[in-house]
Amino acid sequence: xxxxxxxxxxxxxxxxxxxxxxxxxxxxxxxxxxxxxxxxxxxxxxxxxxxxxxxxxxxxxxxxxxxxxxxxxxxxxxxxxxxxxxxxxxxxxxxxxxxxxxxxxxxxxxxxxxxxxxxxxxxxxxxxxxxxxxxxxxxxxxxxxxxxxxxxxxxxxxxxxxxxxxxxxxxxxxxxxxxxxxxxxxxxxxxxxxxxxxxxxxxxxxxxxxxxxxxxxxxx
Amino acid sequence: xxxxxxxxxxxxxxxxxxxxxxxxxxxxxxxxxxxxxxxxxxxxxxxxxxxxxxxxxxxxxxxxxxxxxxxxxxxxxxxxxxxxxxxxxxxxxxxxxxxxxxxxxxxxxxxxxxxxxxxxxxxxxxxxxxxxxxxxxxxxxxxxxxxxxxxxxxxxxxxxxxxxxxxxxxxxxxxxxxxxxxxxxxxxxxxxxxxxxxxxxxxxxxxxxxxxx
Numbered sequence: 489x490x491x492x493x494x495x496x497x498x499x500x501x502x503x504x505x506x507x508x509x510x511x512x513x514x515x516x517x518x519x520x521x522x523x524x525x526x527x528x529x530x531x532x533x534x535x536x537x538x539x540x541x542x543x544x545x546x547x548x549x550x551x552x553x554x555x556x557x558x559x560x561x562x563x564x565x566x567x568x569x570x571x572x573x574x575x576x577x578x579x580x581x582x583x584x585x586x587x588x589x590x591x592x593x594x595x596x597x598x599x600x601x602x603x604x605x606x607x608x609x610x611x612x613x614x615x616x617x618x619x620x621x622x623x624x625x626x627x628x629x630x631x632x633x634x635x636x637x638x639x640x641x642x643x644x645x646x647x648x649x650x651x652x653x654x655x656x657x658x659x660x661x662x663x664x665x666x667x668x669x670x671x672x673x674x675x676x677x678x679x680x681x682x683x684x685x686x687x688x689x690x691x692x693x694x695x696x697x698x699x700x701x702x703x704x705x706x707x708x
Numbered sequence: 709x710x711x712x713x714x715x716x717x718x719x720x721x722x723x724x725x726x727x728x729x730x731x732x733x734x735x736x737x738x739x740x741x742x743x744x745x746x747x748x749x750x751x752x753x754x755x756x757x758x759x760x761x762x763x764x765x766x767x768x769x770x771x772x773x774x775x776x777x778x779x780x781x782x783x784x785x786x787x788x789x790x791x792x793x794x795x796x797x798x799x800x801x802x803x804x805x806x807x808x809x810x811x812x813x814x815x816x817x818x819x820x821x822x823x824x825x826x827x828x829x830x831x832x833x834x835x836x837x838x839x840x841x842x843x844x845x846x847x848x849x850x851x852x853x854x855x856x857x858x859x860x861x862x863x864x865x866x867x868x869x870x871x872x873x874x875x876x877x878x879x880x881x882x883x884x885x886x887x888x889x890x891x892x893x894x895x896x897x898x899x900x901x902x903x904x905x906x907x908x909x910x911x912x913x914x915x916x917x918x919x920x921x
Contacts, residue, residue: 662880
């Protein structure tokens with residue numbers, strides 16, 4: 489009622505609407521938003537972790553007899569991952585009578601990668617050339633068929649080394665990933681993760697300057 | 709001397725641009741958010757050059773923490789209608805003569821965090837009120853040959869969901885024998901293809917022969 493009376497009072501004169509400020513107090517809103525942003529920023533997993541695939545050979549069942557595959561000694565390269573980021577390698581087959589000295593190297597770009605690259609240069613160059621051709625447009629194939637084409641290149645290769653990867657018991661998981669990673673960097677077509685044998689364990693211990701603990705009988 | 713009049717300024721600041729920016733950021737984060745699952749232990753994964761992304765669904769993850777505890781997790785995507793997780797837990801319970809109530813199964817389905825709990829403690833683990841209490845049970849899944857619960861988890865996961873693929877998330881400092889043990893357990897259950905979770909690293913190959921030229 490009171491309002492109507494007031495309006496009546498102003499009748500006749502110029503109508504003057506009450507001026508409201510357009511600014512709203514936004515502080516609570518900003519507070520809330522700050523909180524929400526912080527929450528979402530902390531809980532968001534930005535980049536998804538990547539995965540590296542490995543395939544291990546099927547285990548031989550106890551009462552199954554399988555002939556070990558015959559591979560040429562000249563193409564075999566043994567890599568033993570040791571403790572403290574050390575890598576040892578030697579070519580051929582372990583022979584307790586005539587021990588080949590282990591070569592020590594590391595995981596740097598000039599370490600084991602050069603050793604592998606030296607043996608795998610032909611295939612590495614082929615893959616690199618192939619990828620270059622695809623990028624420059626000389627070869628017109630799709631991205632997903634590129635992968636299978638490279639796989640085919642690797643399959644056809646018969647010059648590269650056959651790498652046997654072994655782990656000394658003090659090796660770390662980091663190096664396990666590193667060495668398999670190294671295989672994909674250099675493009676090794678054939679590699680396998682196998683168990684270390686007692687001769688090689690002794691060789692590593694000798695290289696580390698430790699008294700040899702392993703013998704054929706100690707092996708389980 | 710006349711007094712100098714200090715101009716009276718309003719303490720109010722115009723917050724509109726700030727609000728604009730904030731709402732933009734908020735929308736962005738809300739839309740891109742994929743919740744990071746709670747990790748029971750910190751794991752520093754090693755680096756590799758692989759650019760393959762982790763699959764979203766049908767995965768079982770074996771986590772190896774730096775203190776040699778082993779965790780396990782099955783995940784078949786957030787919007788599954790097949791209810792794999794409770795089925796796996798039910799099978800596990802049957803083997804150890806533990807009956808899980810429907811509530812416990814539902815709770816296990818909803819909270820898909822990696823667990824490192826002995827199956828005998830599982831009821832208490834599921835009943836735990838907060839994460840602190842839950843962490844007390846996270847002693848790692850037994851993997852010795854006398855009580856190899858990890859092998860059973862893998863077995864039942866594969867029975868319930870045959871398409872499941874194995875992921876291994878290991879800390880870089882874990883020693884190889886433990887990794888080998890985990891790989892052996894998986895291989896015993898006929899899993900020969902593994903994906904190792906790594907973070908991306910750029911590597912350049914410098915051929916010593918080329919460099920000399």
